[in-house]
Amino acid sequence: MFRLARHLLHLIVSPVLNGGRYLIAGSWKRGLALLVTLALAAVVGGLMFAWLGLASVSARSGHWPVTEWFLHMAMRNAVETRSVSVKPPLTLDDPKLILKGAGHYETGCSSCHASPGKGQSLIVQQMTPMPPVLATRIKEWTPEELFWIVKNGVKFSAMPAWLAPEREDEIWAIVAFIRKLPELSSEQYEHLALGTSASGWRQNQEAGLLKGLDDPLGPTLANCVRCHGAKGEGRGPSTIPILAGQRERYLLESLEAYANGERKSGIMQPIAAALDDQTRRELARHYASLARPEPAARVSEQTEAIQRGETIAQYGVPRQGVPSCAHCHGPRQTPRNPIYPDLSGQHADYLTLQLELFKSQKRGGTAYVHLMHSAVRRLTPEQMSDLAAYYAAQTVEASQ
Amino acid sequence: MTLYTSRQIGLNGRHGGMIAPVIAVGGCDLHGPQSALSPAGVGAEQISSLFWWMAGGAVLIWAVVIGIALYATLARPRKKHDVQGARWLIIGGGIVFPTVVLTILLSYGLMLIPKLRSTGNVDLHVAVSGEMWWWRVRYTSPAGEPVELANEIRLPVGKRVSLSLTSPDVIHSFWVPSLSGKVDMIPGRENTLILEPTKPGTYRGVCAEYCGASHAFMAFRVVVMEPQDFEAWLTHQAQPAVSSGSPSARQGEQAFLVNGCGACHTIRGTAADGRVGPDLTHVGSRLSLGAGMLPNDAQTFARWIGHTQQIKPEVRMPSFGMLPEEQLTALATYLSGLK
Numbered sequence A: 001m002f003r004l005a006r007h008l009l010h011l012i013v014s015p016v017l018n019g020g021r022y023l024i025a026g027s028w029k030r031g032l033a034l035l036v037t038l039a040l041a042a043v044v045g046g047l048m049f050a051w052l053g054l055a056s057v058s059a060r061s062g063h064w065p066v067t068e069w070f071l072h073m074a075m076r077n078a079v080e081t082r083s084v085s086v087k088p089p090l091t092l093d094d095p096k097l098i099l100k101g102a103g104h105y106e107t108g109c110s111s112c113h114a115s116p117g118k119g120q121s122l123i124v125q126q127m128t129p130m131p132p133v134l135a136t137r138i139k140e141w142t143p144e145e146l147f148w149i150v151k152n153g154v155k156f157s158a159m160p161a162w163l164a165p166e167r168e169d170e171i172w173a174i175v176a177f178i179r180k181l182p183e184l185s186s187e188q189y190e191h192l193a194l195g196t197s198a199s200g201w202r203q204n205q206e207a208g209l210l211k212g213l214d215d216p217l218g219p220t221l222a223n224c225v226r227c228h229g230a231k232g233e234g235r236g237p238s239t240i241p242i243l244a245g246q247r248e249r250y251l252l253e254s255l256e257a258y259a260n261g262e263r264k265s266g267i268m269q270p271i272a273a274a275l276d277d278q279t280r281r282e283l284a285r286h287y288a289s290l291a292r293p294e295p296a297a298r299v300s301e302q303t304e305a306i307q308r309g310e311t312i313a314q315y316g317v318p319r320q321g322v323p324s325c326a327h328c329h330g331p332r333q334t335p336r337n338p339i340y341p342d343l344s345g346q347h348a349d350y351l352t353l354q355l356e357l358f359k360s361q362k363r364g365g366t367a368y369v370h371l372m373h374s375a376v377r378r379l380t381p382e383q384m385s386d387l388a389a390y391y392a393a394q395t396v397e398a399s400q
Numbered sequence B: 001m002t003l004y005t006s007r008q009i010g011l012n013g014r015h016g017g018m019i020a021p022v023i024a025v026g027g028c029d030l031h032g033p034q035s036a037l038s039p040a041g042v043g044a045e046q047i048s049s050l051f052w053w054m055a056g057g058a059v060l061i062w063a064v065v066i067g068i069a070l071y072a073t074l075a076r077p078r079k080k081h082d083v084q085g086a087r088w089l090i091i092g093g094g095i096v097f098p099t100v101v102l103t104i105l106l107s108y109g110l111m112l113i114p115k116l117r118s119t120g121n122v123d124l125h126v127a128v129s130g131e132m133w134w135w136r137v138r139y140t141s142p143a144g145e146p147v148e149l150a151n152e153i154r155l156p157v158g159k160r161v162s163l164s165l166t167s168p169d170v171i172h173s174f175w176v177p178s179l180s181g182k183v184d185m186i187p188g189r190e191n192t193l194i195l196e197p198t199k200p201g202t203y204r205g206v207c208a209e210y211c212g213a214s215h216a217f218m219a220f221r222v223v224v225m226e227p228q229d230f231e232a233w234l235t236h237q238a239q240p241a242v243s244s245g246s247p248s249a250r251q252g253e254q255a256f257l258v259n260g261c262g263a264c265h266t267i268r269g270t271a272a273d274g275r276v277g278p279d280l281t282h283v284g285s286r287l288s289l290g291a292g293m294l295p296n297d298a299q300t301f302a303r304w305i306g307h308t309q310q311i312k313p314e315v316r317m318p319s320f321g322m323l324p325e326e327q328l329t330a331l332a333t334y335l336s337g338l339k
Ligand SMILES: [Cu+2]
Pocket: B172, B173, B207, B208, B209, B210, B211, B212, B215, B216, B218
């Protein structure tokens, strides 16, 4: 055994020494040849090492300090270099962005990165590299760098890439939220990411607004409630839609479109894909049966934006090639295809965002979505927000 | 596909009068529905006679100049010309003669212009708007009401008609070779073209200015009719739609409203009042579908509605191929029945 080792050592060391000697002696060509042979031997040796199963892939021991240093150095610099061209939106302090990001943090990040009031899972702590407690790391990065990491993920670690990379608006919502992480108390976090506090949950349940946990839909709804509100009423002004009173067929086909990737959203796709057909049908029926809340503003208020929006919605802008919206979305006396969604009383910010997404063709949707691509193609941003203001102020009864 | 082939369209018309004789020699049809050389209107007659005079003048000049050249190189006159005589041949035949002929032709051409452009004494006004990639046509009904139609123009024979030509999007050009010359339709501007058809018949018009993906599919029919037929036609077009009322047609009308076709199309007499696309009140009575692309029958309606984007590239109407088959059929029955 010992002799074998000595032999091996000799085999490796002597060419190096010899190579050096040859180089010094002036015959650099022979020296070079030897070094190349050596390099090849190292590669083959490495391959053998891995092939024979000698490399340690155990996560238990962590990385060698040098490996860890190297990987982090490479990651840090890659993120820095590659995020140069990233442009952040105007405001990252928008509470609507933060609210939306919070909901998804609870779905998709907290299990690895911990959240205020809830320490890191022991299981996650056995990972190599171990996901950091994110709150402690935020200060290390600029918003652009955080955006790049969340969008692209990190290779050789478990950090996943964003499911719908075209939905950069969602990624910015996550960044807006995680920038607030270090200063959040556990109550604040619970409010943002879980919505109803525990007591609110109980009240709602007693009032019969929530299905109990014994109802087959109960546990699933408990999740939807976090973002869409206990009664599907949405959560404050935000870009999370109101579901209550939406048309059943549209809800169902939208959930299917998320599940099969036809509609793009890093937030809703994973949730919808985890539901089975039956549950999706029941959820659609459930939300369609709830009453849509009264809109915050009223069409009768007739602000200028609402008036302009009403004119476009009713008559379109023919010279600009914009069709009227009312023929498909109401308000109209005539019946409408049940897959055309109801927009009345929906959050204005959600409507504006969807119109922008249709225009840039980043939204996707059901088999009917191309109708919207042609409807919004020539709308200006001002017209979009006027239309959103109008439909947000419309009551459901008026639209049917 | 029942798209019209270039032969049916008549190459001569599409490429204009200038190269027409060349093709005509090759055996093409001079008398197609879209030929500047078989004029059926005053403007086209003038343009056509100008063309023939020009061609005649060109042949004359060519013959004289080449004749003198052949004479100079090949002829062996017994008595040589003196220098003076030779100079006269060169100056006279090579410079004076062509100048005189061309001046006469130019004056003739210039003289035609005021007549072609005069806008006096019109019997009828029609507004035509070229839009990507179809034609919006506005008449005034006998009762004095505006009537909006599309993709087809009908005119009374022997009457002077003034067309006001506009465009809401990009430059198009209105050209019915059998009736007159072409005039551009320019956004923000109104151009006038006078048509005075002299022969009843059906002619074909095209957009003669590249205007985007489906420019080549932007055509229309012009039907020249006896004045009393024209009156009857216009009175009928001004009426609201009359559906056959068969169960399938009624289902089609329902499908039209339920699916929001009315956001872009008007069918007078129904709730559909959209103004983005062509008026469909009497679409079944037109001679073609999709701005001159397809023949007008129930099958082509179903194909148009289900495969709009494949039939006409980038067309500003979304395909409705996702609708159930029976709704497509019902829509086709309903629309093709709107005579
Ligand atoms: Cu054109």
